[in-house]
Amino acid sequence: MSGDLAIRNVRILGGPTVDLVIRGGRIAAIGVGLAAPGIPALDGKGRLLLPGLVESHTHLDKTLWGLPWRPNSAGPTLKDYIENERRILREVTVPIARRAGGLLEACIARGTLHFRSHIDIDPEFGLAHVEAMLALRERYRDIAEMQFVVFPQTGLLIRPGTAALMEEAIKLGVETVGGLDPAGIDRDPIRHLETVFGLAGKYGRGVDIHLHDREESGVWQIERIADFTAATGLKGKVMVSHAYCLGQVPRARIEALAQRLADLEISLMTSAPADTEIPPATWLREIGVNICCGSDGIRDAWSPFGNGDMLERAMLLAYRLDWSKDEMLAAALATVTDNGARALGLHDYGIAVGHEANLVLVEAETIGDAVVRRPAERTVIARGKVVAKDGKFIDSRL
Amino acid sequence: MSGDLAIRNVRILGGPTVDLVIRGGRIAAIGVGLAAPGIPALDGKGRLLLPGLVESHTHLDKTLWGLPWRPNSAGPTLKDYIENERRILREVTVPIARRAGGLLEACIARGTLHFRSHIDIDPEFGLAHVEAMLALRERYRDIAEMQFVVFPQTGLLIRPGTAALMEEAIKLGVETVGGLDPAGIDRDPIRHLETVFGLAGKYGRGVDIHLHDREESGVWQIERIADFTAATGLKGKVMVSHAYCLGQVPRARIEALAQRLADLEISLMTSAPADTEIPPATWLREIGVNICCGSDGIRDAWSPFGNGDMLERAMLLAYRLDWSKDEMLAAALATVTDNGARALGLHDYGIAVGHEANLVLVEAETIGDAVVRRPAERTVIARGKVVAKDGKFIDSRL
Incomplete structure (x- = not known):
């Protein structure tokens, strides 16, 4: 797994809509309309982005x-x-x-x-x-x-x-x-x-x-x-x-x-x-x-x-x-x-350039909405790789 | 809507596996291996059946x-x-x-x-x-x-x-x-x-x-x-x-x-x-x-x-x-x-022959499991008709 991923159209903690570019499992850039040639892209559909x-x-x-x-x-x-x-x-x-x-x-x-x-x-x-x-x-x-x-x-x-x-x-x-x-x-x-x-x-x-x-x-x-x-x-x-x-x-x-x-x-x-x-x-x-x-x-x-x-x-x-x-x-x-x-004592925690890309996309409008409603629709990204979707862990290791 | 339905292979409140036959929106029979010719059937897959x-x-x-x-x-x-x-x-x-x-x-x-x-x-x-x-x-x-x-x-x-x-x-x-x-x-x-x-x-x-x-x-x-x-x-x-x-x-x-x-x-x-x-x-x-x-x-x-x-x-x-x-x-x-x-003061409530067929099928093992886990996988039957599945209301009237 490469840990390269572009996440388009997400709202970090309910903020304005942005893209993220992840390289080698770390957040390389956060911004609007970022170019990320050759990197797989995930459409965030305007969802809320939370840190893991x-x-x-x-x-x-x-x-x-x-x-x-x-x-x-x-x-x-x-x-x-x-x-x-x-x-x-x-x-x-x-x-x-x-x-x-x-x-x-x-x-x-x-x-x-x-x-x-x-x-x-x-x-x-x-x-x-x-x-x-x-x-x-x-x-x-x-x-x-x-x-x-x-x-x-x-x-x-x-x-x-x-x-x-x-x-x-x-x-x-x-x-x-x-x-x-x-x-x-x-x-x-x-x-x-x-x-x-x-x-x-x-x-x-x-x-x-x-x-x-x-x-x-x-x-x-x-x-x-x-x-x-x-x-x-x-x-x-x-x-x-x-x-x-x-x-x-x-x-x-x-x-x-x-x-x-x-x-x-x-x-x-x-x-x-x-x-x-x-x-x-x-x-x-x-x-x-x-x-x-x-x-x-x-x-x-x-x-x-x-x-x-x-x-x-x-x-x-x-x-x-x-x-x-x-x-x-x-x-x-x-x-x-x-x-x-x-x-x-976690280092590297939170959605910021340079940090590990450990993220959760939640189908919610605001932080409050995410907390009270706890939507099942979530996409989980660990070090730039999608590891779970809609409550299902991908590629079980059991 | 006719309100005729056979529900196969369910466990009423976690009891033994049975079938239900519903006619005209009411529970007509509860038992094992019930015949119900000409009636649409729903496979309960061994799930828990609760009253509405x-x-x-x-x-x-x-x-x-x-x-x-x-x-x-x-x-x-x-x-x-x-x-x-x-x-x-x-x-x-x-x-x-x-x-x-x-x-x-x-x-x-x-x-x-x-x-x-x-x-x-x-x-x-x-x-x-x-x-x-x-x-x-x-x-x-x-x-x-x-x-x-x-x-x-x-x-x-x-x-x-x-x-x-x-x-x-x-x-x-x-x-x-x-x-x-x-x-x-x-x-x-x-x-x-x-x-x-x-x-x-x-x-x-x-x-x-x-x-x-x-x-x-x-x-x-x-x-x-x-x-x-x-x-x-x-x-x-x-x-x-x-x-x-x-x-x-x-x-x-x-x-x-x-x-x-x-x-x-x-x-x-x-x-x-x-x-x-x-x-x-x-x-x-x-x-x-x-x-x-x-x-x-x-x-x-x-x-x-x-x-x-x-x-x-x-x-x-x-x-x-x-x-x-x-x-x-x-x-x-x-x-x-x-x-x-x-x-x-509801009359007709509960899963019994003669009562209205208001039922919820829950993907759970026991009553305790249903309560603590609250599975999203539910099929809701109102007067013998499936009205909702997996958290989605069928045929919205909004």
């Missing part, structure tokens, strides 16, 4: 995508969810390559080209998920930009051997060090954070911590995460995922903390759940905290919901927060584009 | 469907929303027939065949919306079952002349008497309810009241609605729409009231908003309160959201309430099928 969407938090390795419907059997406590999943994943015989690969192709077909996926490690199955996901990344390397977080799903300190597995995973190529409820699950928050930030410091990596712990407990832990971020010089490289607690305490309680999150460039990830509180994103955004969105688990043992459509995730966030004005619908889109790119 | 979906609360007359994107300019107070809408509808020149008709066709294309739509009346424009909607109903009478509520959007008592317009609308053929925040908007709750229930009693109609009023104020008004329902003998014919207040007070406060709602068969309608509280449907359902779903306004001056897809509405409710188990995903589907039919 960003999935900031998912768990591809654990999906049951493509398997027969399985009645959800999880809960009610977080521990029950974890144990239920372990049981189910022991039973499933379809390999990760097929489940995660199928889901990855479905996500790409909806326009996502940049992923952060958490990968379970566990003394029971060791690095099996890591190895499968690293192989998957290789298989789609020319299409999707994937980064991984090593994730101690069953606990870190409470599961001896887990920290060593995390270190192994990082040596194998996993970028980011994960954590999970330092107090609620691991029951020793400071040692948990010392371990996570210690690994990050040793290997020069970022940190991404799942935080479900509630109210004051959760807020206190985010304060400690900020402390560790400052102490280890990891400004701009830390994410707190979920952080329901920030929506569970009065705003006055977190005003100073929110300013620290902005200053330390600690991103917050939400999947926009509607059955629990979420961080007060309208206000946090105003003071400069970076908010991005992720699907979290998609069709897995935790939940039957999800389809990997990041336009739908932006809609769910806007719906959750009553973001109805154009400015706020654009803010919702940003959580699955620019903010995600910022959180994941 | 029920939209229990929308505002077709006010939609801006099909118009160019209009940035939302509403709010912040309820009164601001109302005034903003009045201003916009004064400016819009595309007639209701085209806007509401376009939306109606889109809803039908997604499988909705039964509608309750509120219609604004107002001293400013009188019965214009009513007349347009009655004409629209006629135009689609052979496909969609539509019932109307006369809705005093700008207030009843505070807008002199409104009660007389409501009575006129009922005489013209509107079925149900509407109300709106008897305390918060009309500022005289008892006279408001006397007027609404008085009209209902005089003409033998049902009642459907929009209730946005919050917390104790809202709960107190629902108690009064129950009083009026009992006093006027309207058991089974009353709906309270929205009723956020029931999710805003402790459960203990509404235990007796909830039992009265069940006993008086007062239905609750929610659009499953995620930015405010909703009635505690998991518990209310257990004690027998009928909960149904509506889209509320779709792409109108109130909100840019909505697409009329009742499977999506069921998903949003399930997502809102963490209904992930199969039983609860079926409960979510029921809010847009059986519960809606019960709330609207």
Whole structure:
């Protein structure tokens, strides 16, 4: 694949109609009536052009995508969810390559080209998920930009051997060090954070911590995460995922903390759940905290919901927060584009000359229209090559 | 159109594979390997067969469907929303027939065949919306079952002349008497309810009241609605729409009231908003309160959201309430099928011999799969005739 393509007659983020010329997978020119002799042309038909969407938090390795419907059997406590999943994943015989690969192709077909996926490690199955996901990344390397977080799903300190597995995973190529409820699950928050930030410091990596712990407990832990971020010089490289607690305490309680999150460039990830509180994103955004969105688990043992459509995730966030004005619908889109790119430290992101041509053409009138309507009619272009059309991934690699 | 059709190889609500024979628009037989000589046949390909979906609360007359994107300019107070809408509808020149008709066709294309739509009346424009909607109903009478509520959007008592317009609308053929925040908007709750229930009693109609009023104020008004329902003998014919207040007070406060709602068969309608509280449907359902779903306004001056897809509405409710188990995903589907039919007093509803053949074929494995995935691949059959396929309405009447 050459990665040469002229895209005619598109509106970048709803702007005026222009052409793009892509050479060698990168945007070579943006303008009106550009000549592009000898390059295949795609008629954009006046559609909206968006940068490739960003999935900031998912768990591809654990999906049951493509398997027969399985009645959800999880809960009610977080521990029950974890144990239920372990049981189910022991039973499933379809390999990760097929489940995660199928889901990855479905996500790409909806326009996502940049992923952060958490990968379970566990003394029971060791690095099996890591190895499968690293192989998957290789298989789609020319299409999707994937980064991984090593994730101690069953606990870190409470599961001896887990920290060593995390270190192994990082040596194998996993970028980011994960954590999970330092107090609620691991029951020793400071040692948990010392371990996570210690690994990050040793290997020069970022940190991404799942935080479900509630109210004051959760807020206190985010304060400690900020402390560790400052102490280890990891400004701009830390994410707190979920952080329901920030929506569970009065705003006055977190005003100073929110300013620290902005200053330390600690991103917050939400999947926009509607059955629990979420961080007060309208206000946090105003003071400069970076908010991005992720699907979290998609069709897995935790939940039957999800389809990997990041336009739908932006809609769910806007719906959750009553973001109805154009400015706020654009803010919702940003959580699955620019903010995600910022959180994941993506270079080269966005529609600009010199950047990789990772693009989604959407049959929509405006950004707001794209977010609320989430049209199925999309053409996905990865590094100058059309990889999906109308929801269908072209040339499956399963 | 004859309304004769054999549908082969479908799974009713996910049950075993069967055939249906439809004659004269009604289900004549359900069984395995049915003979149906001389009748056109449709291969269901093993898909899920659902009854036509029920939209229990929308505002077709006010939609801006099909118009160019209009940035939302509403709010912040309820009164601001109302005034903003009045201003916009004064400016819009595309007639209701085209806007509401376009939306109606889109809803039908997604499988909705039964509608309750509120219609604004107002001293400013009188019965214009009513007349347009009655004409629209006629135009689609052979496909969609539509019932109307006369809705005093700008207030009843505070807008002199409104009660007389409501009575006129009922005489013209509107079925149900509407109300709106008897305390918060009309500022005289008892006279408001006397007027609404008085009209209902005089003409033998049902009642459907929009209730946005919050917390104790809202709960107190629902108690009064129950009083009026009992006093006027309207058991089974009353709906309270929205009723956020029931999710805003402790459960203990509404235990007796909830039992009265069940006993008086007062239905609750929610659009499953995620930015405010909703009635505690998991518990209310257990004690027998009928909960149904509506889209509320779709792409109108109130909100840019909505697409009329009742499977999506069921998903949003399930997502809102963490209904992930199969039983609860079926409960979510029921809010847009059986519960809606019960709330609207539909006869003939459901997939059974003798009933009208109003059906949706969905490319889904189970009810849960249909709700979480909302496949676009649907075939919609109204009274034995295929009226829509794959999201496209056949033979538009616009």
